[in-house]
Amino acid sequence: MSWALIADSSCNLRGYMPSAPDTIYRFAPLKVNVGGQEYVDDEALDVAELNRRVAAEESATSSACPSVGEWADRFRSADNVIAITISANLSGSYEAAIMARDIVLEENASRNIFIVNSRAAGGKLELLIVALDRYLTEHPDATFNEVTAYICNVEQSSTVLFLLSSYENLAKAGRMPKVAGMLANKLNIRMLGTASSEGTIKVLGPARSQKKAFEKIIGSMREDGFQGGDVFIDHVFNEKAAEDLAARIAAEWPTAKATILPCGGLCSYYAETDGLIIGYGW
Structure with a gap:
C-alpha cells in the first residue's frame, strides 16, 4: 500500500523526500494577491520579489488557500493519504481539503484520506510531516488507523x-x-x-x-x-x-x-x- 504525506504550502518543506518505503511528499500551494497579481507559493516563487511587491503596494493585499481541485489532485497520489493544513481559523485550506476528500472518495471509496488541522503554520507542519515519515519508516506494517491515531497525538503535543x-x-x-x-x-x-x-x-x-x-x-x-x-x-x-x-x-x-x-x-x-x-x- 502506498502512502502520500500532503501539506499546504504553509509548510516550508520544499523538495522533501520521505525515507519511508512507498511514500511520497507533495504540497498544495497557497496564493498571495498583490496589486491584482497572483503569486503562487510553489518552488518557482521568488520570495524576495514577493516581499518587495508587498512592501511597495499601497492597496490591500491578501492570501488565498489551495483550490479543491488542487487538493483532490494530490489526494489521488496514493492509497493512503495524510494531509496537514494551516490552522482552519487562519485559512480556508482545511475546508477545501475536506471537500476534496469527499470528491476523491466518491471516485474511489477504497482510498484512505485523513486530514489534520494543524492549528498552526510553518514549523509545526514540518514537525508533523517529518514525524509521520519517521513513524512509517519505523512501523512499515502500521494500519491506517494506527497512523492517524499517532499523528493526532503528535499534533496535540x-x-x-x-x-x-x-x-x-x-x-x-x-x-x-x-x-x-x-x-x-x-x-x-x-x-x-x-x-x-x-x-x-x-x-x-x-x-x-x-x-x-x-x-x-x-x-x-x-x-x-x-x-x-x-x-x-x-x-x-x-x-x-x-x-x-x-x-x-x-x-x-x-x-x-x-x-x-x-x-x-x-x-x-x-x-x-x-x-x-x-x-x-x-
Whole structure:
C-alpha cells in the first residue's frame, strides 16, 4: 500500500523526500494577491520579489488557500493519504481539503484520506510531516488507523511560536489584534506569539532585544515540557538569527535537533522580513 504525506504550502518543506518505503511528499500551494497579481507559493516563487511587491503596494493585499481541485489532485497520489493544513481559523485550506476528500472518495471509496488541522503554520507542519515519515519508516506494517491515531497525538503535543519584527500584514488580515500590531510597529519591538488552542495567534509579549526574545522562547519551551528532540526554525531572510536560536536551544537541551528552513511565500507574507517561526513538540 502506498502512502502520500500532503501539506499546504504553509509548510516550508520544499523538495522533501520521505525515507519511508512507498511514500511520497507533495504540497498544495497557497496564493498571495498583490496589486491584482497572483503569486503562487510553489518552488518557482521568488520570495524576495514577493516581499518587495508587498512592501511597495499601497492597496490591500491578501492570501488565498489551495483550490479543491488542487487538493483532490494530490489526494489521488496514493492509497493512503495524510494531509496537514494551516490552522482552519487562519485559512480556508482545511475546508477545501475536506471537500476534496469527499470528491476523491466518491471516485474511489477504497482510498484512505485523513486530514489534520494543524492549528498552526510553518514549523509545526514540518514537525508533523517529518514525524509521520519517521513513524512509517519505523512501523512499515502500521494500519491506517494506527497512523492517524499517532499523528493526532503528535499534533496535540506540539506547538508553534512566532517571533516577529513587523506585524502589518497580520494585523491587516485580522490574524492578530490590530492595536497590538500597531503598537509593536510604532515602538519597533519584537513580539512573541503562539498558536492558541483555537488556532489563532495569541500574543505572549514584547521583547526589546534578540537576547530577551530568545529567553522568552526558551521559557515557553520549558513551560510546555520540551525535553529535546526535533525543532524546526523557519526564517524570513534571517538565517543568522535562526542559527543563533538553534545554538541557544542546543545549549539548553543537548539532545535537541534543530532544522533551519527559509520561509516560503505564505509564511514570508505573514511573518514578514526577519521573522522566525519555531515548531516543536514534547
